[in-house]
Amino acid sequence: MLPGTRLRPPAACPLMPVHNADIAAMFEEIADILEIQGENPFRVRAYRNAARTLQGLGREAKSFLERGEDLTRLPGIGKDLAAKIKEIVDTGRCEALDKLRKQTSPGLAALLRIPGLGPKRVRALYEELDIQTPEQLYRAARDGRIRTLPGFGEKTELNVLQAIEAHVRKDQRIKLALAGQYAEPLAEYLRQVKGVKQVVLAGSYRRAKETVGDLDILATAAGDSPVMERFNRYEEVKDTVSRGKTRSTVILRSGLQVDLRVVAPGSFGAALHYFTGSKSHNIAIRRLGQQHGLKINEYGVFKGEKQVAGKTEESVFRAVGLPYIPPELRENQGEVEAAKAGLLPELVTLANLKGDLHAHTKATDGHNTLKEMALAARELGLGYLAITEHSKRLTVAHGLDQKRLLQQLDEIERLNEELDGITLLKGIEVDILEDGRLDFADTVLGKLDLVIGAVHSHFHLSRSKQTTRILKAMDHPHFTMLAHPTGRLLQERDPYDADMARIIRHARTRGCFLELNAHPKRLDLLDSHCRLAKDEGVLVSINSDAHNVLDFHHLRLGIGQARRGWLSATDVLNTRALRELRKLLRQTM
Ligand code: DGT
Ligand code: CA
Numbered sequence: 001m002l003p004g005t006r007l008r009p010p011a012a013c014p015l016m017p018v019h020n021a022d023i024a025a026m027f028e029e030i031a032d033i034l035e036i037q038g039e040n041p042f043r044v045r046a047y048r049n050a051a052r053t054l055q056g057l058g059r060e061a062k063s064f065l066e067r068g069e070d071l072t073r074l075p076g077i078g079k080d081l082a083a084k085i086k087e088i089v090d091t092g093r094c095e096a097l098d099k100l101r102k103q104t105s106p107g108l109a110a111l112l113r114i115p116g117l118g119p120k121r122v123r124a125l126y127e128e129l130d131i132q133t134p135e136q137l138y139r140a141a142r143d144g145r146i147r148t149l150p151g152f153g154e155k156t157e158l159n160v161l162q163a164i165e166a167h168v169r170k171d172q173r174i175k176l177a178l179a180g181q182y183a184e185p186l187a188e189y190l191r192q193v194k195g196v197k198q199v200v201l202a203g204s205y206r207r208a209k210e211t212v213g214d215l216d217i218l219a220t221a222a223g224d225s226p227v228m229e230r231f232n233r234y235e236e237v238k239d240t241v242s243r244g245k246t247r248s249t250v251i252l253r254s255g256l257q258v259d260l261r262v263v264a265p266g267s268f269g270a271a272l273h274y275f276t277g278s279k280s281h282n283i284a285i286r287r288l289g290q291q292h293g294l295k296i297n298e299y300g301v302f303k304g305e306k307q308v309a310g311k312t313e314e315s316v317f318r319a320v321g322l323p324y325i326p327p328e329l330r331e332n333q334g335e336v337e338a339a340k341a342g343l344l345p346e347l348v349t350l351a352n353l354k355g356d357l358h359a360h361t362k363a364t365d366g367h368n369t370l371k372e373m374a375l376a377a378r379e380l381g382l383g384y385l386a387i388t389e390h391s392k393r394l395t396v397a398h399g400l401d402q403k404r405l406l407q408q409l410d411e412i413e414r415l416n417e418e419l420d421g422i423t424l425l426k427g428i429e430v431d432i433l434e435d436g437r438l439d440f441a442d443t444v445l446g447k448l449d450l451v452i453g454a455v456h457s458h459f460h461l462s463r464s465k466q467t468t469r470i471l472k473a474m475d476h477p478h479f480t481m482l483a484h485p486t487g488r489l490l491q492e493r494d495p496y497d498a499d500m501a502r503i504i505r506h507a508r509t510r511g512c513f514l515e516l517n518a519h520p521k522r523l524d525l526l527d528s529h530c531r532l533a534k535d536e537g538v539l540v541s542i543n544s545d546a547h548n549v550l551d552f553h554h555l556r557l558g559i560g561q562a563r564r565g566w567l568s569a570t571d572v573l574n575t576r577a578l579r580e581l582r583k584l585l586r587q588t589m
């Protein structure tokens with residue numbers, strides 16, 4: 001299968017419930033087309049920013065409108081975009097987009113998403129070779145026609161070929177946060193159907209995997225419940241792939257596939273275990289069952305013909321002599337052995353977090369004021385919030401210079417006098433320069449509670465240079481924490497090449513910390529690195545990287561990732577109360 005299969009918004013479908021993800025996809029498409037047309041980059045960026053805001057919004061835009069709340073208060077949403085959002089929510093379509101679509105071939109925007117193809121090249125491909133879709137591009141590259149174009153060459157042709165193949169592989173999965181925008185309302189819809197008792201999202205979604213291939217929903221219902229019929233009639237269903245009494249598969253308009261299975265209450269635990277996976281975890285458990293003379297499948301745990309367990313997941317584990325293993329650990333990465341030995345970690349929960357150590361305000365590329373951010377964090381039950389703006393090197397984010405940083409520190413002190421129940425900490429997200437120096441003088445960094453170092457440039461250094469750069473930054477006397485340690489952006493940018501094991505060991509020697517950046521696009525630390533950090537005794541800080549008051553919801557995703565990385569509350573820096581945290585922060589200084 002070739003691209004084109006990417007999740008796209010429907011062309012026009014009145015009456016469909018419109019999610020933020022759908023509106024965001026429409027804005028992205030507008031931006032794509034404008035870009036191909038060579039439109040003003042600011043206009044293009046405005047649509048992209050608005051799309052990003054919508055994707056990160058903890059609540060549906062629709063509910064803002066229903067409650068009469070002003071959309072222009074959201075980051076990057078002006079009057080014009082607010083009107084477009086309303087139009088899309090009300091009608092399921094966007095006139096401006098319809099017009100643009102008429103002006104361009106639909107495949108062109110898809111071409112733009114292939115890494116290495118900018119608007120100029122897309123236009124050249126179109127004008128010179130009449131290439132309008134990823135399929136046509138793939139064939140042209142394979143047949144050696146791309147290299148004949150001025151400015152393309154053999155190397156570009158090979159890159160295009162590889163990029164399309166990689167693009168296809170990645171494109172069939174969607175990010176966890178986006179999957180949630182489709183999954184949760186659908187589960188809620190099913191819960192409302194008559195006779196339905198339980199509805200659970202299983203599969204990789206339940207394991208909080210960073211990206212999800214398809215949704216697996218499990219339900220129990222009374223015998224006469226119309227749940228299957230209602231599932232097939234869900235407004236967002238585009239195609240029904242298969243339909244049966246206990247199992248159906250549909251494709252939503254977004255392109256996402258959903259499996260629903262209705263199971264008997266007595267099998268619910270066994271089915272939930274089976275369809276939560278992962279497959280290799282299931283195989284390990286089934287093998288263990290065989291050693292106990294048991295047969296385990298999605299219907300239950302059986303001794304001969306007799307079902308001995310399977311009503312609950314706990315009963316399945318108990319039958320093979322194990323305690324309950326949380327879904328996030330079920331990857332056959334040692335969890336079965338750990339469970340056997342009684343060594344499963346008690347995983348960190350959202351309620352364990354006492355603060356957040358990475359946030360931005362209006363002073364740089366954030367949207368809200370210091371006070372608004374503080375109050376929003378307090379609202380979520382957090383007791384401290386570190387303000388960590390970008391440093392001056394990051395000009396695109398309007399990074400702070402020394403004067404503006406010092407002003408902000410004064411303002412934080414003033415606010416701390418005024419605020420109850422939350423304390424703002426003075427921090428910075430300082431750029432790690434190419435040679436490992438930091439983008440601020442020691443004298444300034446010394447005034448702060450924490451210094452988060454971040455790589456925002458020169459991603460393509462050699463492994464040894466990149467590693468040395470980061471180690472050198474960590475050696476800096478005021479360095480506290482490494483931000484988004486691998487630099488990856490999910491499905492967009494691979495991690496930079498650096499020796500993470502060495503970096504983690506160095507963090508231990510230096511007494512500094514690693515961030516688990518909970519932004520939906522980052523989820524960076526990777527789960528395997530969390531485990532490495534835990535083994536080395538390096539504390540991980542689960543940070544929202546909030547750019548507005550709604551972004552604190554990212555923390556939930558960060559918790560999922562931390563749990564996949566086997567972290568307990570004790571392995572996480574920001575589960576500490578403020579006093580204890582201050583002590584730990586000072587140790588690195
Ligand atoms: P995904 O959808 O690619 O993100 O990953 P999953 O883990 O959701 O995989 P999926 O949707 O293919 O299947 C859901 C679960 O069903 C999977 O995690 C384990 C279980 N499962 C599927 N196929 C098999 C199988 O052949 N053997 C066993 N033991 N379990 C399976
Ligand atoms: Ca799945």
Ligand code: CA
Nearest residue numbers: 214215216259
């Ligand atoms: Ca599936």
